[in-house]
Every structure is written in structure tokens, then in C-alpha cells.
Amino acid sequence: MSPPTISGNRGLQIEEPLLFEQDSPGHCGVDLPEPEPFRERLGGLERRGPIGLPGLSEPQIVRHFTRLSQKNYAIDSGLYPLGSCTMKHNPRLNEKLARLPGFADLHPLQPVASVQGALELIDMTAHWLKVLTGMPAIAMSPAAGAHGELCGIMAIRAALEARGDRRLRLLVPESAHGTNPATAATCGYAVEAIPANSRGRVDLAALKAQLDGGVAALMLTNPNTCGLFEDEILEIAAAVHGAGAFFYCDGANFNALVGRVRPGDLGIDALHMNLHKTFSTPHGGGGPGSGPVALAAELAPYAPVPWIVHGKDGFALVEHAEAPAAHSIGRLKGFHGQIGMFVRALAYMMSHGSDGLRQIAEDAVLNANYLRARLSDVLTLSFPGACMHEVLFDDGFLKDTGVTTLDFAKALIDEGFHPMTMYFPLVVHGALLIEPTESESKASLDQFIAVLRGLAERAQSIKTGAGDAAHFRAAPSLTPRRRLDETEAARHPVLRWRPTPLQQQAAE
Amino acid sequence: MRYLPLTDADRRDMLASIGVASIEALFADVPEAARHPGLLDLPRAMGELEVERRLAAMAAKNLNAGAAPCFLGGGAYRHHVPAAVDHLIQRGEFLTSYTPYQPELAQGTLQYLFEFQTQVALLTGMEVANASLYDGATSCAEAVAMAHRVTRRNRTVLSGGLHPQYRAVCETYGQFAGVELLAQDAAPGGGEDLAALIDGETACVVVQNPDFWGEIRDYSALAERCHAAGALLVVVVTEMLSLGLILPPGEMGADIVAAEGQSFGNALNFGGPYLGLFASREKFVRQMPGRLVGQTIDAEGARGWVLTLATREQHIRREKATSNICTNSGLCALAFTIHLALLGEAGLGRLARLNHATAVAAAERLAAIPGVALVNERFFNEFTVRLPSPAAPIVEALAAQGILAGVPVSRLYPGRVELADLLLVAATEMVMPQDIDCLAAALQEVLR
Numbered sequence: 001m002s003p004p005t006i007s008g009n010r011g012l013q014i015e016e017p018l019l020f021e022q023d024s025p026g027h028c029g030v031d032l033p034e035p036e037p038f039r040e041r042l043g044g045l046e047r048r049g050p051i052g053l054p055g056l057s058e059p060q061i062v063r064h065f066t067r068l069s070q071k072n073y074a075i076d077s078g079l080y081p082l083g084s085c086t087m088k089h090n091p092r093l094n095e096k097l098a099r100l101p102g103f104a105d106l107h108p109l110q111p112v113a114s115v116q117g118a119l120e121l122i123d124m125t126a127h128w129l130k131v132l133t134g135m136p137a138i139a140m141s142p143a144a145g146a147h148g149e150l151c152g153i154m155a156i157r158a159a160l161e162a163r164g165d166r167r168l169r170l171l172v173p174e175s176a177h178g179t180n181p182a183t184a185a186t187c188g189y190a191v192e193a194i195p196a197n198s199r200g201r202v203d204l205a206a207l208k209a210q211l212d213g214g215v216a217a218l219m220l221t222n223p224n225t226c227g228l229f230e231d232e233i234l235e236i237a238a239a240v241h242g243a244g245a246f247f248y249c250d251g252a253n254f255n256a257l258v259g260r261v262r263p264g265d266l267g268i269d270a271l272h273m274n275l276h277k278t279f280s281t282p283h284g285g286g287g288p289g290s291g292p293v294a295l296a297a298e299l300a301p302y303a304p305v306p307w308i309v310h311g312k313d314g315f316a317l318v319e320h321a322e323a324p325a326a327h328s329i330g331r332l333k334g335f336h337g338q339i340g341m342f343v344r345a346l347a348y349m350m351s352h353g354s355d356g357l358r359q360i361a362e363d364a365v366l367n368a369n370y371l372r373a374r375l376s377d378v379l380t381l382s383f384p385g386a387c388m389h390e391v392l393f394d395d396g397f398l399k400d401t402g403v404t405t406l407d408f409a410k411a412l413i414d415e416g417f418h419p420m421t422m423y424f425p426l427v428v429h430g431a432l433l434i435e436p437t438e439s440e441s442k443a444s445l446d447q448f449i450a451v452l453r454g455l456a457e458r459a460q461s462i463k464t465g466a467g468d469a470a471h472f473r474a475a476p477s478l479t480p481r482r483r484l485d486e487t488e489a490a491r492h493p494v495l496r497w498r499p500t501p502l503q504q505q506a507a508e
Numbered sequence: 509m510r511y512l513p514l515t516d517a518d519r520r521d522m523l524a525s526i527g528v529a530s531i532e533a534l535f536a537d538v539p540e541a542a543r544h545p546g547l548l549d550l551p552r553a554m555g556e557l558e559v560e561r562r563l564a565a566m567a568a569k570n571l572n573a574g575a576a577p578c579f580l581g582g583g584a585y586r587h588h589v590p591a592a593v594d595h596l597i598q599r600g601e602f603l604t605s606y607t608p609y610q611p612e613l614a615q616g617t618l619q620y621l622f623e624f625q626t627q628v629a630l631l632t633g634m635e636v637a638n639a640s641l642y643d644g645a646t647s648c649a650e651a652v653a654m655a656h657r658v659t660r661r662n663r664t665v666l667s668g669g670l671h672p673q674y675r676a677v678c679e680t681y682g683q684f685a686g687v688e689l690l691a692q693d694a695a696p697g698g699g700e701d702l703a704a705l706i707d708g709e710t711a712c713v714v715v716q717n718p719d720f721w722g723e724i725r726d727y728s729a730l731a732e733r734c735h736a737a738g739a740l741l742v743v744v745v746t747e748m749l750s751l752g753l754i755l756p757p758g759e760m761g762a763d764i765v766a767a768e769g770q771s772f773g774n775a776l777n778f779g780g781p782y783l784g785l786f787a788s789r790e791k792f793v794r795q796m797p798g799r800l801v802g803q804t805i806d807a808e809g810a811r812g813w814v815l816t817l818a819t820r821e822q823h824i825r826r827e828k829a830t831s832n833i834c835t836n837s838g839l840c841a842l843a844f845t846i847h848l849a850l851l852g853e854a855g856l857g858r859l860a861r862l863n864h865a866t867a868v869a870a871a872e873r874l875a876a877i878p879g880v881a882l883v884n885e886r887f888f889n890e891f892t893v894r895l896p897s898p899a900a901p902i903v904e905a906l907a908a909q910g911i912l913a914g915v916p917v918s919r920l921y922p923g924r925v926e927l928a929d930l931l932l933v934a935a936t937e938m939v940m941p942q943d944i945d946c947l948a949a950a951l952q953e954v955l956r
Contacts, residue, residue, distance in 0.1 A: 019623050019849050029850035030590055032858040032937075035865030042864070043886035045724050045755050052630045055852035062592055065846055068620055069601035073613035076600030082609075089511055090604050093556050099594075099775075102567025107580040108779030109915045110571065111907045117569030118778050124566075131548050143642035143780070144835040146822070150681075157684055182822035182832035186653075188684040191827045229537035260535065265542040276835065284597075284839025285617040286607040286799065287640070288781030304680065320922055321676070330680035334583060334645035334673045334768070335779025347563060353553035356509040362531045363514050366522055369534055373526040386526075386534050410612070419610055424823075441513035442522065474807070479612040482807035486611075489804035489816040493793065495636045496626040 013480050016067040020054050020497045027055030052499065071480045072285070073418045079440055079448055083390045083421035083433025084177070084225055086255050086277035091351065094280065094344035103343050108335035112317055118339065119315035123308050125342040128349045129292055132357065133271060134262030137300035139293040140307070141337040145252055148272025148291030149183035149219075154329045155270060155295060155302035156217050156246045157187055162302075162327065165244065167216035173202055175225045175425040180250060189216060196427055200226040200383035200392075204235055211243040221250040222266070223257075223388035225425040227368065227433070237267025246270065246299070254278045255437065256365055256389035259358030269296040275338070279345035290341035301327040306336050363438035364389040367445060371434055374449045378456040382428045389437070395430025401462045402469035405430035408455060410483060413476035415451045509553055573776060573912060577943035579870070581890040581934025582720075582915040583644065583671050583746045584779065585771045587859075588938060593773045593846045597839055607799075607835070611814045612806075617838065618813035621801040624845045631751045631848075632765040633758020634787035638798040640837040641784030644768025648674040648714065648744050649681035650786065650797045650831055651766040655712035655740045656687060657795050657830065663688045663709045665702055668695035669719030671746055672920045678714070694921055696721045696892055696930060697883050703733040710737060712764070716744040717757065721883060722890035722932065724754055731761025740764060747771055748785070749936075750888040752860030764788045773843030783840035794820060797831030862937045863889035866944075870935040873948045879955055883930070890934040892917070895955070899931040902954055911950050 008015045040046075056064070073080070080087035098104060106118055126138040139155075142148040153170070160167055170184040174193050181191040194210060197203040202220065211218075218240045222230045230236065240247045249263055249271040255278045257263070263271045275281045275290035283289075295303055305328050306319045317336070321328040352360060365388055372381065372391040380396030395405045409419035409432070421433040436445060461467030476482065514522075519531075528534060535543060554562075573586050580586070597603065601616060608614030608621075621639045628637035641647045652664050664682075666675050666689055675691055682689055692700050702713050713734055718724045727743060734741040743757035745767035757765045769783035770776075788796060794817065802816030822829040851859060867889040875882040879896035895902060899916035906913040917930035935944070 016619070018619070018626075020626065026854050028852050028855040028858075029592070030855045030859070032855060032862060034858060035862050038865045038868050040864060041868050041871070041884075041886055042724060042754060042888070045726055045886060046753055047751075047755055048759070051752075051853055051856070053627065053848065053851075053853040053856060055854055056849060058590075058592055058850060061846065061849050062596065064849070065596045065602075065620070065842075066599070068616035069596075069599040070616065071614075071619070072601040072605045072616035073610075074601045075604040080606065082606055085606055087604075087606055091511060093559060095598060095603075097560065097563045097567075098777075100564060100567040101572040101574055102564075102570045104775040104777055105572040105574045105586075106570055106778040107573050107578065107586065107776050107912065108584055109580055109582050109919055110573070110912060111904045113904065114571035114907050114912075115778065117566040120569070121563075121566050128550060131550050143646065144833075146832045146834045147642060147646075150832060154680070154684065177834075178822035178824070178826045178829065179832050179834050181827035182825070182829040185827040185829075186681075186685060186832050188686065229535075231537040231539070234539050234542070257538075259548060260544055261538050261542055262544055262548075265544070266539075274835075282603045282839065283606045283835070285602055285605045285614070285621075285842070286838030287836040288642075288838070288840055289835035290781075319919075322922075330683070331673060331676035332646075332680055333677060333780070334643050334671075334782065338780040339778040340775075340781050343563065347559050350551065350554050350559045350562065351511065351556070352509060354547040354550040356512070356553040357550075358547065359509060359512060363512055363519075365534050366514070366519060366526075366531060369526050369528075370522045386528075386536065388534075388537075409610075413610065413612055418606075418613055438512055438514070442518040444513075476612050480615050481612055481810060481812040484611045484806050484812045484814045485804045486814050486816065489802040489814045490819075493800075493816060494803035495622075495793070495800055495816075496629050497622070 014067050016064060018497050019064060022056055022060060023054035025055055027057055029056055029058040029061050078416060079444055080418045081420045081434045081436050083435040084252055086435060086437055088280055088437040089439040090280055090282040091348060094347045097347050098340045098343040116314050119308055121346065122342055123315060125346045129273065129294060132258055133294040134264030135294035136297050137295040137303060139295060139303040141304055141332050142272065142291040142293055143333055143338055144287060144289030145272055145274040145291045146179040146183060147332065148293045149179055150186060151293045151304055151332055152248050152270035152272055153183055153187045155299045156248065158302040158329050159299055160216055167214050169215050171210060171215055171218045173220060175427045176219065176221060177225065177250060177252065180219045200228050201230050202236060204232050207236065208239050211239055211245065213244060215243055215245045217246040217248050219248045219250060221253060223253045226383055226392045227387040227390035228383060229388050233266050252277060253389060256361055258361050259354065260361045263294065270299055275341050275345040280348045281341045281344040288338055288341065290338035302329050304329050304332040360438050367436040367438060367440055370445055371436060371449065375452055378453050390433055390435035392428065393432040394428040397456060398459055401459045403459045403472045405432055407472035407475065410475040411455055411472050414478045417448060417451065576910045576912045577946050578912040579914045579933045579935060579947060580912050582932050583768060584776055585747055585934060585936055586776055586938050587771055587936055589773055589775065589847060590850050592850065593843050596846050597843050602842055603839065608815060615812060618801050620842055620845050622813050624841045625801060627845060627848050628785050628787055631748065631756065632787045633756030634765055635790040636793050637785065637787035638796055638800055640841040641786050641798050641833060642837060643782040643784045644746055644766065645674045645677040647766035647784035647786050649677045651742045651764045652678050652682065652687060652712060652714065654764060654795050654797060655742060658740060658792055659711040659738060661709050661711040662686055663690060664711055665705045665713040666691040667702055667715040668692035668700050669721060670714055670716045670744060671720045674744060694927060698723065703730055706733055706737045706739055708737065710739040712740040712742050714742040714744060718747065718750055718888050718890065721892040722887040723884050724886040724888060727760045742766060747889065749860055749863060752856040753864060754888060769844045773847035774840050781837060781840055783837045783844055795830055796820065798833050798836055859937060866937060866939050867891060867935040870933060870944045873944050877948060877952050889936055890932060893931050893933060895929045895931055898928040905954055906950050909950060911947055913947055
């Protein structure tokens, strides 16, 4: 170990204080003129004191955020195998096109005659999604996957109420994303868990036993969060419909199906897609996303406003929940949806075409199965047989090593990889859910496999006394920060910077 | 296909390693009837140039706001975004990273979100802010839901000065959640008595500042009436730049601030993606929706950041979560943070004054046109004028001449004859004196 540096920096890892700790009062990174004297119209409601924002010049700001960026891992820097997150390559063409002034510099309330191209863009994006899902209608406005769930479940509830059918329960598998039960609760439904069978799929007999006239819908992710296709899905759909309920599908894992399997052919009534997963719009460190929802004909009248119609003068917008949208659940967000994300997703779909989109699903499934085949002898595969676009292991292989899933994941960080999804789904112990996506080359997968095999062997060697669990528990040691204390953060929440008493005094 | 690195030889090798004869075998779990045999009815793959040509052709059919004098506001504002903002947010380490679930690999994202939360808290005058929601309208609906959780009451009063789309989103979110909304009618120029509607069942009163009509209001007395009755005051802000100049909601006694952050760092984007801001009092933090970043230390005692108080969130609490939100508006929050950092205290004040000066000049000029009357007493960078005839056809006529004259109120309140003559006009720093001349001359001409 080399001695600590004088600066605290370590080569390319440069320490960077908060913006607020770099204040040169009065400094500014934007040159603006003072307005000519004028008679103000604030009526005495102006601010009474300083806000407390720091002043910095442009070079300081550029350096600050560049240094922060260098503390991040990203799909641009390497494999990012977060299961159920679909961290695929984000083409830069999409960024360029989303910034065309003819899309980026449009105000949402311009007269519709002046934005016909933008409405065409929304309409064409919806058309591609309709063909890919095999479903007749798409609600375009939801802002992300969970927002799409809200849209779909509200449409289902509205459709049920319109036929005078008051149902109070939603069935959700134990392996579901947390957003599913949270959405159900927001829509006023009680959530009832349905069990999985020994093959990691919905237990059809148990489902049938739970289905009755009180069930509004089944919310199912397919492929499910164990990375498995629900192979009894046609029987599931028939049972759900037979009970007068609707079939909602969480399409977070649509990447496994795109171009090959149409959800409409599986008996699904509503399905959200995450454009920031399957259709490559960047995750941006936590958004923005976009979550269009495909709807069966029976649910289409309940879609949220706005939607687009073709009129004699071109495209028009239906913006209010009144005729011809009298059955609509209403408005789910301001304006028309995540237009910037539609540009990116459409560019992505056009780039691939019908042939390339089908190849996406095939390569994503192939890559995941290659990992499964090459790792099953050293990690513990949770369910036997082929997986779809992601593969689920559990912590069986770490038994008696003193190493946890968390330790194993953190050791992967020191090897230069982002960890897989940990401890999710909850249906297996110490889950390790790996989704490589179609963006990885075989060489990239082979390197990842070699690292995982090496770490697994290192963990096994602890049992013979040759290795040491401390190496895992201390990981990561090569990152800008070592393992962070999340318990302390929650126990004594510090959620913002505050000036020290001395700085406070100076400001006043 | 340029985005797919596997070669056919790789695919053959990998299938052999897996021990299957073809890719079909890996889709064996999909019922035969649901396996689409051939290609779907969509165009084939296209090169970059071809895609660019097609989308550019679509973009060219629009009148972009930069090509016209633009006076549109109504919840989305056209501001100058410094070049450094868009450069920095496109760094791949920001653009192509995920939600910071592994904090050791995401200190960059976590630190800027901590800075963002601080900026939002400072600007709104509130104690804490979250790491963003989808947009202003959904933030408003989340604020109502939070007020219902905090007070355990189920009635909400919505001001007639609230943006009508925000009201609509509150109605949608509330319809199946047992939320009773007392929505007041559109009130251009004021005249509503919200305090009279507060009683022991009231969870919160939702107001907007500047309101939908552009009027700046003092809600201090209303805050006191809310608190005396055990209700919360929710203040909505659709133009965050206004807080560079006017009294922030926190100093009026607001309990929750729900705002649209698009004005800083984010383009108009035809309405999205935008940036929901959400701030509140510290004592309510465990009832807040969305992600929160907190400060902590690492194993060696060095300061660092993590996502915290996750026991409020869907991935831990499932059906008992404070909201179902997961992905939010991270990159839009970064753009906001960088733009506001560039402005700083001094630049923010100057930019806000420039906006106000431009709007005052525009208002005075338009109000001098015969038949045009200014509705507002106090305003920031947006105001309402009453025209002698319905505003929508006038706006359409001016758009055909290449002038984006403002938002006809009828676009948001269709079928309301008494509101049809009203026009919302915003004038930001992007509006030049000759743009005001151009609008005034064209309006005068069309009204003749």
C-alpha cells in the first residue's frame, strides 16, 4: 500500500467538495446584463434576503461536474448487468435527433397547426409499438414504468366500474417488482400474493383457486423476474378472463420478446413498456423514463388524455376528458408525454427495423443463456432449464464461506464491473439476477465469466482455509469511497448541505 | 446491425456452449401459437443517415419557438440554457448510468442529487427536498396524497389559480384513492375565499404562485388559517425562476412545495421530459414520495452519499409505500443543478430581473393597444390580457404569420365563453424588444 497522498487524490480519482463549499460570493458563470431601470410590478412581494446559492465561474463548474462524472460507472464504461433494468447501449444518434430544434424547441401549447411533425412523431412511435405488441391502442403519456402501471390499472378499474362491477383485489406474484403492489394500493386495491411453483412460475392451480368475482386483475411480469417465461400463460389468461378479470402485464422485460412474441397474442389486456429499457433511451442516473401502455380494445376508451386523432386538417390532440374522450381516466401528467424520449425510441426502432428488433430479443436471450451455461457449475442456478434475457442465481454456492451476496457483489466492483441486481427477486435466498443485454460482445461476456468464476473459486477456498472472507467483506477497496454506511445515513438523515455557523454569520 | 456486437460465428459458438441446436430452442417455453414466425410488418433496419433524414424531415414540419417571437408560457418556459449544461449532461458517465443502487459506483450521481436537493430547498425556502419526481403536475398530485397521509383527512381544496392540468392530474390520481377534491372555479384576477372552505376535514389547500394567470400572491394569512385548522398549505410553482425575485413559499408558511423545474437547464421538448420538484418540512420527511439522497461516511470515515430512508419506497415497502414512483427525472435534475450552479446567487437575481423587466415592457405595450386590458396587478414574467374577441383564432392567425403570441386560455378551459377572450403572455429573457414590437403591431393589426 502506498502512503496517503498530500492532496487526498489518488491519480485519476480526484476529491471534489460540494458546490456550496466552493463559493466565491458575487461570482457568476453566466454573463447577463442588468435591465434598464423600469417600474417593477411585484407589489411588495419581493425576496427579503439572500438565497444562499454559491457563486462560481464556468471553468470551476465544468471541472466540478466532470470530476463528479468520473466517480460514476456507466454502460458507456462497461458491462452493467443489473437484472430487470436492461442496461443496453444508448446510441448517440438518438441524442442528436432529440436535440433538433424542430423537436426540442417546441412549446407544448403551440397551435397544433404549427406542430404537425411532432404529432406525427408521437403517432408513428405509437404505430411501431402497436405492431410490436399486437395490441390496438397505446397510451403515450405515462412518464415511466410505474406511471404506466398506474395508467393500466386505473383503466382496468374504470372499465370494471363502467360495467357496474366493483372488485377489490389484485393478484400479484411474490416475485413482482415493488412498483406493482404500490400501484395497486394507489388505485385503491388490496394486494393478494400468488405463489410460485417449484419451476419458478405462477402456480396455476393456486391462481385458479384465488380467482373469483372479487378479483379485478392479475398483474404479471413476463418473462418474470426469475428470468423465466410463464409457459402456462395462455391458461393463465384464460383463467383470468374466465373470472371476469383483466390481465395486466408488466413489460419491464419486453426486451426478451421484442419482434418475436407479441403480448397481444398472449391474452394480455394492458402492458406497459419502459422506453428506457427495451428501447434504449438513457437511464440518466434515474430518469427520465417513458412508459407507454398498450391496451386491448376493451380498455382503449379509458386511456388517459391526451391522445392523437387524424382529422381533415392533419393530426389533432384530444386534451380533455370529455367527448370524444368521455370515458378517459383523465390526465396523468402535464402536457403530452415524454416527447424527447419518443424521438430517441423511434430512432432506435427505425435503426433496427423489424429484422434488427427480432435480433435484439435473440441476442439478449442468447447472451443470458451463455452466462447460465458457463456459470452454473460454480454459482447456484435457482431454476433449471433455459432462461430468457436474464439468469437468476442464489447464494447457495456461498454457504459456509462467510461471504454474502452483498460481499460477492462488492468484490465484483473492484474487478471493474457493476454488480448484478442483488437480493431481488425475493423468492430465492440472496438473489443474484444477471441481465447482460444484447449489447455485450462474446469477448466481454467471456471476461465477465472469468471474473465471476475466479471470485466463486476464491469464496470456495475459504472453506478449505486457503482463502479469507475478509477480502470480500472489505470490498470495494479501489473505488472513490469504500463501503458506505447506509444505516447511519437513515438513522441521522442529512439530506442537504447547511452552512456552518461561521458561514451563516458571514452571509448575514 | 451496428448496435449488435455478436457475429454469426459467435452465435454458433455460444449455442454450442449452451448445448442447443438453434435459438428456437431457447424460446421453447413460449407457446407455439404465440411465436411470431416471420418479421413483423415494419420497415427493415436503416443506417444512421437514413434515420436522420426521416426524423429531420418530421422535425422540419414544425415551427420551432426559436424561429418565431415566442410568448408562450402556461407552465413551460423558454429560457436560454448555457452551452456547458448540455455538454455536461451528455457525459456518458451521467447519461448512461442507472439509479445509484451501488453507491460506491455512483458517488457522482449521488453528490449532484445532494446538491440538487439543497438548491431546491434553498430556492423554495423549505427544509428538505427530494431527488425529483416526473413533472410539476404529478408532484402536485403527490403533494395532495402526502397531505392526506400526514393529516389522515381526505378533503383537499384546490385554488382556481392552480394550473388546470395540475388540477386534472390531482383528479385522476385521487379518483380511486378516496380523495375528495373541492376544486374552485377559474379565478382570473382573484376573488376566491379559500380560507372559508377550510374545516376539520381539510387535509390541505393547494395554491399556485405566481398563479396560473401570472398573478403573484401572498399566502401567509392563508397558511395561518390552514395551520389553525390542522391542515397543510401546498404551494405550487410552475416558473421556478420567479423565486429568484419573489418571496419563496417557505417564507409564507408553506408545508409542501410542488413545482416544475423545467425552467432551469431543460429545453421545452414539446412538454417532456420535465422535472418535478418536491420540498417539505423536515418533520414530514418520512411521508415524502420519491428518492432521497443522504450524507454518510464510508468504512474509512470519509464523507460520501447514499440513497436513504428507502423504507418509504416501493422496492422495500411494496403496497405500503408512500408512492409507486421508481424512475424519476435524474438527468433533468442534473441539468437544473448545473444551470443553477452557473447562475449562482448573483446570476439568478439578474436573470429574474431581466425576465420581469421584459414582461413589464410587454405588458405595458400590449395594454396600450385599444381593446386590450391587462388583468394582473402583480406579475413576474407572465401575465393575462383580455382581448376584445376570442383569443384562440387570433393566436392561430398570428402563428400563421410566424408569431407565437401566447396561450389562449380556451386551450386549457374549452367551452368556457367567459374565459375565451383571455390570453396568457409570457416574456422571458429570450424575448427581444423587437419581438414585443412585432407582437404588438401584429395584434393591433388583427384587432382592427
